[in-house]
Amino acid sequence: MAPPPRQWAGKSGLPDVHRRIVLALIAVLAAVFGAPSAAADTVAHGVASQHIKKLGEEAIASLRTPGLALEAREARLRKLLVEGFDMAFIGRFVLGRHWRTASPDQQSEYMQAFSEYILKVYSSRLGGYAGETLAVVSERPAGDKDMIVNTRIERPSGPPIEAAWRVRVADNDPRIIDIAVSGVSMAVTQRDEFASVLQRNSLNGLIERLRARTDKMAASR
Amino acid sequence: MTGVRVPRRLTAALALALLAASPARADFEAGWEAYQRGDFAAALAAWRPLAAAGDARATYNLGVLYDEGKGVVRDDAKAVELWRHAADKGFAPAQHNLANSLIAGDGVAADYREALAWMHRAADQGLARSQYTLGKMYAYGLGVARDPAQAVGWIRKAADSGDVRAQYNLGKMHRDGEGVARDLGQSASWFRRAAERGYAQAQAALARRYAAGEGVARDPVQAMMWTVLAARQGLERADAQRRSFAAQMSPDDIAQAEKLADRWRPRP
Numbered sequence: 022m023a024p025p026p027r028q029w030a031g032k033s034g035l036p037d038v039h040r041r042i043v044l045a046l047i048a049v050l051a052a053v054f055g056a057p058s059a060a061a062d063t064v065a066h067g068v069a070s071q072h073i074k075k076l077g078e079e080a081i082a083s084l085r086t087p088g089l090a091l092e093a094r095e096a097r098l099r100k101l102l103v104e105g106f107d108m109a110f111i112g113r114f115v116l117g118r119h120w121r122t123a124s125p126d127q128q129s130e131y132m133q134a135f136s137e138y139i140l141k142v143y144s145s146r147l148g149g150y151a152g153e154t155l156a157v158v159s160e161r162p163a164g165d166k167d168m169i170v171n172t173r174i175e176r177p178s179g180p181p182i183e184a185a186w187r188v189r190v191a192d193n194d195p196r197i198i199d200i201a202v203s204g205v206s207m208a209v210t211q212r213d214e215f216a217s218v219l220q221r222n223s224l225n226g227l228i229e230r231l232r233a234r235t236d237k238m239a240a241s242r
Numbered sequence: 243m244t245g246v247r248v249p250r251r252l253t254a255a256l257a258l259a260l261l262a263a264s265p266a267r268a269d270f271e272a273g274w275e276a277y278q279r280g281d282f283a284a285a286l287a288a289w290r291p292l293a294a295a296g297d298a299r300a301t302y303n304l305g306v307l308y309d310e311g312k313g314v315v316r317d318d319a320k321a322v323e324l325w326r327h328a329a330d331k332g333f334a335p336a337q338h339n340l341a342n343s344l345i346a347g348d349g350v351a352a353d354y355r356e357a358l359a360w361m362h363r364a365a366d367q368g369l370a371r372s373q374y375t376l377g378k379m380y381a382y383g384l385g386v387a388r389d390p391a392q393a394v395g396w397i398r399k400a401a402d403s404g405d406v407r408a409q410y411n412l413g414k415m416h417r418d419g420e421g422v423a424r425d426l427g428q429s430a431s432w433f434r435r436a437a438e439r440g441y442a443q444a445q446a447a448l449a450r451r452y453a454a455g456e457g458v459a460r461d462p463v464q465a466m467m468w469t470v471l472a473a474r475q476g477l478e479r480a481d482a483q484r485r486s487f488a489a490q491m492s493p494d495d496i497a498q499a500e501k502l503a504d505r506w507r508p509r510p
Contacts (some may be wrong), residue, residue: 053263090278091277091278091280103475103476104476129479132478133443136476147394165460167479229345229384230345230347233342233343233345233346233348234342234346234348236338236342236371237306237309237338237339237342237343238335238338238371239276239304239306240302240303240307241302241303241335242274
């Protein structure tokens, strides 16, 4: 197998984008789930969203729980990400045309590896939470199915960040399907990176690499 | 007692080492507490001198900070370098992570053969996660010829140590007769072990065993309960399965299964 590109999957020049997305994510969770807001009223209605809201409140509470171990906080955010995002939709989008040519087994293995990868990337950055706040600036429908919620994140450590959340509301079950920070879409960025890996590697190669990334162990005492 | 003459310089070195031991431990702990608080810069500052003095665990932890970009700009090559130092000293988690960087090609050219060698060393030290990954390398033929029997052997070791992914995989291997005799009873019992710990894939697989009555007595309510638990964790396949089971069940049985799922708690 050809050696993979040295940099891939959210690395070269991207840590900053990822970091901003995570800050935005944490702040929006605080805003959507932690306090009443325009976004919460529009996006959150019905039984399924009450369930998500409850999970969100638990996660925000845990973010503010002193003495809870880092790994436990990461595990709680993980659970929230699973509830809040449409990981299957994002996973398919990111794989692009390769999704259709994959065997059912490959699709299932890829999806497992991809969601683990995304969950690890985002939850492992939780430790950077430092009192960011989020304000909903505006919202508008996008297409038939989606809402875009524009937000501004104020942070103690630097200039504010503009983040736009694309939320698909189907069957009263709102799910985040993309985040754009300063106009850069996370899903599109990730899709471009995977495409460049797949130019040189098989889909199985991509899956193995995603697995290896998420199989790494955490800091040790 | 004749006694052994210890050179004075060595005695002094030993005394120094003993003296140094507890402050080093205190520094390590200070780093650990900072890490847990999310103050990664402070963790880095505490661990860096220990790593420079040759402490394998501190060196490994520094590698994790570089790999995840915590308190530093993310630098995969630096992480690999640090893990290699700690791995050479025999620190199993460093051997495991170095092997994974070599599989992924993170910060180093991908090299399955070298990855296999490091994964072997960590697995030989009893690290369940490494035993599992090593088993998968034999199963896929990564860095070595495909060897289903070796694969089962290593995955079984990891499963016995409680690795849920290994337990699930062993369930599949027994179900499919892959590297081991086909045995549906064994298969269901390994799926159950991982399912009871909360592993979604195993919950969905156990649900199918109950639905088909393969390796367990057929039980639609149990099948529904397990697939509901897996679907609640976001497993798409389980969600589809839930709908297809529901089409063949009475509302009372579905409600009963949902109630069981609400009450269910993972085994620690």
